[in-house]
Amino acid sequence: MDFGFCLSPSSHVKMDSVDLTTFNRLKETNPDVNTCIACGSCTATCTAGNFTEMSFRRILLMLQRGKEEEAKKMIQRCMLCGKCTLVCPRVSTFVRFC
Amino acid sequence: MKENIIIIGGGAAGMEAATQLQKLGLTPVIIEKSNALGGHIAQWDKLFPAFHNAKDVVSKMFDNVKDIKTYLNTEVTDIQRNADGFHAVLSNGEAIDGKAVVLATGFDLFKAERKQEYGYGIYNNVITSLELEKFFRTRKDERINNPKKIGFVHCVGARDVKVGNTYCSKVCCTTALKQACEMKEVFPEAEVYTFYMDLRMFGPGYEDLYLKTQKDYDVKCIRGRVCEVSEDMDGRLVIKAEDTLFGKPLRMTLDLLVLMCSMEKNKSIDKIQRQLGIENNSDGFMQNRDMYLGMNDSKQEGVFVAGTCTAPKSLPDTIGEARSVAVEVFNYVNNK
Amino acid sequence: MIIEGKQKIWADYQKDIPDDHYFYVRSCIRQAFWPGSEVTFLDITRNKLGKDFYENPYHTTCGGIAYHSDTIPQETAMTIIARQFALMKESGYENYVCSCITSFGCYTETLETWHEYPELEAKIRQYLWDSCKKEFAKPKYLAHASDIIYKFRFEIAKQMKFPLVNVKTGKPLKVVEHIGCHYSKMFPSKGFGGAEYPHVLVGMIEAWGGEVVDYPERRHCCGFGFRQYFVQGNRGYSESNTYKKFESMEPYEPDLIITNCPGCPYFLDRWQYVIAEQTGKTYGKNGYGIPALTYEEVAGLVMGYDPWDLGLQMHQVAIEPLLEKMGIPYDPKKKYQGVNGKDLGQPQCPSCIKSV
């Protein structure tokens, strides 16, 4: 029977089932990915971020919350200018991942 | 006996104040309600930010006060001002006179069960930061049974209008990170999460501790206050929070949840405090004379305050105040 | 689970309500969907417990559902409420009890708001006079009808014929309690047991021999959401929230859900049917659902009322497995009969969830 509505999927980040494979691989080559303090400097300075939703700190977060596809999509916006690396207070060499 | 300085409270502030007063040539008397000196810090295992043994610091303090007259298991039951200073009646039936009174009465730990949604005292695997510290000392707590996932909740009983404490309890952030690292040391396979609103790393080496927590210990800090804790079929804890940096609600199952309980004013001193005419500040702690130049002075002549009786403080803060109060008392007695 | 921890909270959150002489106000949803519940409540309180519960025929809806669907201003809802209070005073009562949880929330919110903003109270006083020429009054005590049953739960237990026990195994039934959100979430001190571990239904379950199930989504809303149900396009919200609760309670295999809000049992009942139709999933044993009953219905069952007098045939989820577990005799032929045995036909059987 068509009721005119249906069950909606939950938007909760389900930490119990998040797949961290990619993030952990990234972490092995550069432990700096763990040290983000979400200050937003990378996003504020990002050349691509002026025109798109590109935010490096968000990419790191997406990878840690099981949104790998979204992260992959966003990372394509990176123009490899390297400004994020200059401004990061935790000296993350972001541009290397992109 | 007229040169006595009555120090109420034998914790870090009381002991250190007594030590310095003695060096300045006065006669401090410590009145401690419990059966040992040391206060809260004696129950602690390691100290932030560099994991020093609390015992080392405390035992030096014990050494310093070993010649100072100390009453244990004793409370002040009544205190009156007289021409020479103060007359205090003790619970053991004795009475002492003193030129000045130092209130070093410390804090009470927030009773975690008051934050009902966290289920302390209801769900087995919810413990407090103090209980975890005891575990580090004794390695005995049946609730801590090789946990695979551990969470720390910041600001329990702090920054919370609903429990009546709007203030920040200052030391819990750093303590949480310290304890998170220690848990990783004890259980290297465990995943450790902290749920914070702001990480207030206010002292020297504290920010380094934060960096180390992330980089070396792989502790995951999630920005969001834990909203609700419940228990599943297996007795594991289900928590809800918002991952506020990600902007989405988050759910997670944990084996152990540690509540970082805030400091509250030690209320067992309320009667004596009233007798001395010391008011509370807006946070419910004792009001000092001035926030900057009268931190250890009170509005009542001859009554001084030191340590966490006026606000949440770290151990170095407390020791600093204890030394400062000694100078204040010394000047007061000499100028009288 | 450490029960003493909860008991301490329950002891802290006890409110003072009188045990007699109430002005009783009905619930729109309870009357429409569970009419047997109010009939039973009044029969228990008046005839079994010998109390005075007066109903004034001039009372109306409190407007709470319209208020929370944002169709009427706050002042309108408050003036309707003031009119109800005025009727109470006119009838010579000062204890007010309502059947609806949304109402209870509105009454509490209104009284608290008036207390905090006296100028608003003055405004409503004037509105009441302008519109109804009635004298403004406030109740001395405000209670929800489930508070009354809670208060008399042990007296009811004394008259109990069928405890919440499985007669075949002798074990207590596993009962999920679901509290209406507006009972105490806004004002925790106004509910028995507070907001986090309400005792109002737990107390009934324990007094009547059942075992309480505490599951992770216990505190979650049934999903009514007012406008989220009244508009068909929004009902996915409502259904999804109920689904979330059932997924969470499923491993505990509850025998029964008891509610104190009139809306929740409707949603917890009907969404089980819709979930079954849409996904094939049922939460009871052997293709049945889990009955979601009002506290009056449960009180009636344990006291030996006939299930069809209670109106349990108005639930979509079949009640028969529960009746059999409790050893309550029933006549299947009478389930769908009207007055004097009039044949009313039978509802169709749904395809995925058993209804008989």
Add this chain to the structure above:
Amino acid sequence: MHPIVSWFTIYLFTFMGEYRFKGHLVEELFKDYRIKEGMKACMNCGVCTAVCPAAEFYKYNPKNIINIVARKNEEDLEDLLKSDTIWYCGECMSCVTRCPRANAPGLVIMALRKLSMRSGLYMQSEKGRQQYVVVKDLCSNILNYGYCVYPRTFDYETHKEFGPVGKWINDNLDDIHARIGSNLDGDGPGGLRKIPKESLDQLKNIFDVTGATELMEQVLNDAHQEAVRENLSDEEYFMEVYTKNDWQKHLNH
């Protein structure tokens, strides 16, 4: 001005980017007692979003609502009032229990919704336009029968989840209520009794003096104008709004 003319003006204004309270939205919003009560200061801890049934499914975050309102910025508030966002909340008030700053996002939402309706901005969102359905159903139930929900206007055909049992109840309404002990449409006390005319008149008076009538008529008229614009009868427009379910658009993936 004749009411019809004034509604039409509001409607035209909305169409041209004009609306009531333009430039005064913030001022108007902060007159609401629910803002006074529910809006303290937010520290972005997220407990409201964590427990929120709407945030679970919709693009909705109560904490963001509080932050936008706290900014007191006309443009931001206008955007909020014409969005679907404010209509996702279910008013369960679970957020109220938990907020450590004693905010009540649920009450703030109620104030926002009222202003969205009064300003006419609600007509610019799918979920906002639904107020027509809710107002029409609930207000007429109250004014005609004295109940918010009344079984004779609760129809199986538009509530299929009422189920086969619901259909059976619908088909045998008088018999079933008589069997179970309701006093359906009867005199005197009892469940579903006929509410006396005197009481209904008083409800109407209350609606008139407290602004409910004005709000109701505005909503019915906004809907009528929109129906005219879409070349639909009021009934067709009602069903369109009632059933429209662009659900994927609202989900928080």
